[in-house]
Amino acid sequence: MLCIILPLTSILTSWESALSSLANQNIYTVSRLNAEVRLLLENEMGIVWLLGEISNFSAPVSGHWYLTLKDSRAQVKAAMFKGSNRFVQFRPQNGQQVLVKARLSLYEPRGDYQIIIESMQPEGDGRLQQEFEKLKMQLAAEGLFAQTLKHPLPEHPKRVGIITSKTGAALHDILNVLKRRDPSLPVIIYPTMVQGDEAAIQIAQAIGRANSRNECDVLIVGRGGGSLEDLWCFNNEIVARTIAASQIPIISAVGHEVDVTIADFVADVRAPTPSAAAELVSRDNSHKMQAFFNAQQKLVNSWRYYLSQQKTQLTQLNYRLDKQHPMYRLERQQQRLDEREMRLKQAILKRCQQTRQHLARQEYRLQLQSPVKRLTQQRHQLAITEQKLLEAMQRSLLKKRYQFGMLAEKLDTVSPLSTLSRGYSITQNAQGKVVRSAQEVNVGDTLITRLADGEIHSTIDQ
Template sequence: MPRDERILSPSQLNTLARDLLEGSFPNVLVEGEIGSLARPGSGHLYFNLKDARAQVRCALFKPKSQWLKFTPRDGMRVVARGRLTLYEPRGDYQLVCDTLEEAGEGALRRALEELKARLQAEGLFDPDRKRPLPEFPRRIAVLTSPTGAVIRDILSVLRRRFPLLEVELLPVPVQGEGAAAQIRTQLLRADACGRYDVLLLARGGGSLEDLWAFNDEALARAVATCVTPVISAIGHETDFSLTDFAADVRAPTPSAAAEVLAPDAAALATRLAALQRRLQGAQAHLLRQAMQRADRGFLRLHAQRPQARLQAQAQRLQQARQRLQAALQRRLEQDDARLRHAGAVLRAHHPRRQLERLRQRLDALQAQPRRLLDQRLRTLRLRLQALAGRPQALVATRLQHDALRLRGLVRSLDLVRPTATILRGFSILQREQGQVVRRIADVTLGERLRASVSDGQLLLRVEGCEPRE
């Protein structure tokens, strides 16, 4: 044995081999046919991938196997992605799989995802460029196979929901070589003719290979450039194609597309009935308003007739006459009341009445000194009697003082008497109506006057006036 060689145990050798395999083949894709498939209770999958000359042991553990979109079976051709490692208990190498896809569909799906990502980056699938569907289309074109069940389902739904909708079938192959080109040609021709309100692309379910015609890039671009709105209803609800993303509306199934296109005749009839009721109500309301306006116009015209206007003027004139008569009557009554009041005031201030009052006052004043003198004498007599027992000198002094006061009182009374004034040479000048003349302006030239003197009256006539300087 050479000196630099060392002896390895089987486990050490397996470890070296495992490290070498895992380091050299960390991620590989292997395509082959499934054989010896085993599904133990642990949920793991164990199988062989083989071709005509060799086979490889493979393992797909439970966390990964739960994401499979198909059920593996013996004889199925698949593509496995994973890493090479060594199963040390048996010394066999195996492929620990991360993903497992059907061989043909997996390649197609990868190509589809790459194409979808590229078209999406170009903005071909942007929602902003999609057109809304017409609410009530009149004519639609269905691009599908004339012999499949799809067209029967679509026609059945459309007849049930809206029989008035015109449907034209544009037959096209829906799978196989050259199908995408024929679909594209028919689609562009239908869009260019301008006969249709909506274009419907429809196909039943199938595998990815069956639906591959609708993943054609040229067809997807043609759908996106159509002026007429396009509905894509390809496969089942879980199936997606490029035409679904490029179309204006994607329907999960062809029958669902027919439901979207055709309005419900029953719901539409209910809506029309409601609109008819609203229209009738609005018409009735407008009619009532028009009738009211007509009635008001008739009343205005009737009120503006010459006869009506003359009647209105006559009525206003009569009312004005009545108001004037009432106002005149009230004015006369007020003037009469004022005249009566003025007459009473004049009568109360008549010179004769004033003279009578003056004479009465004079008589009262003439009698008053004598009465006061008698009263004073009685008072003095009483006081004299009360002072009888006092000295004579005090009595005499008191009597002299009282006599002086009495004489002064008599002189004062004589001075304020009108007769005393007349006796002193004065006279009272009066007009014939009895008014006392106080100023030159109270008389006129030629007017007759009366002058009262101590023993009677003098009749005078005004010959001139000499104002005092």
């Protein structure tokens, strides 16, 4: 056997070298790792929109909501704190499809990846609104809303083109206004669908056809009012880009004044209604007012574009500020508290269940060892003794009743109640003290006079 003996100093030196190399490495604790992963998720991913089905929904007394969002192949845990869920207009239910705006995070105590929901809405309306905002921001970033791209409306148009449904109320409104204000103005109608899956393609084709023919000085594109889904073809990217590429000035006249679509932002001028668009293009004595309106509209469009830019910048600054907000730390602490509360409830329920099972086992064992036969004999003996005791008690009770009757008769002869029954009374003051002299009472005192059949309450007047 070969033995190698190393010097002690050499061993110590090697250990010191190993410890030094370990100290130089970046060694994480679990808490530090989870904290840094959470910061990475929150800082890198930012705000996300998520579509999914609600399951495992719970709402503890703290007011926060905890749930799971899932689809056919995956799921993610989610929390929505009461500062955000108080703005939700419906009560979430398991199995409901929703669209949420959330930020990614990590629940550090368990190391669970989760999302913190900031807003929630049902799938249908929310999806359309999300797509609207997404396309709006995309086109704004590309500069399609810039005022420099807008074409000025002709001061005196020679021919007007109308792109709308040939059976819609919008067409009739436009024609009525043009007939009233400028009957001699030629009109070319490009009929198209203004609602449905094929409407966007038809509208874009109609705009392209009008540009290729080049027979109009200005185009009115629009329809009457409706829901967001009804007006959705005017929020289509193809329609927006076709309007932006048009060489003919376009007036967007979609819906009512409160309805806003992507076409309104991209068009050269937005009219609040189809009738207003007809007034813009028709010659009238008030054509100077039209020029003023055009300038005003340009100013409004420029202001909207500026506001859109500022809103985007404000959203980014708010997000950066929110990430440093102590509310997030409080929310995480509240989530931990809720989790510990649920764990405590589960532990109590489990302990109660174990105690019940233990009692059931003990009861079963007791029943197995129960001296039933001996107990039957004791019950029989007890019944006999009980009967004897009952008879003795009855005899004693009769004797005592007789003695009690005799004593009651003697007591009644000396009882003050007997005296009261003969017409006498006892007078007491409010403190229950018997009044024996008129000097013991004063005017205004309350007296209680006890008779044989009740009491009389009186007040001294004199």
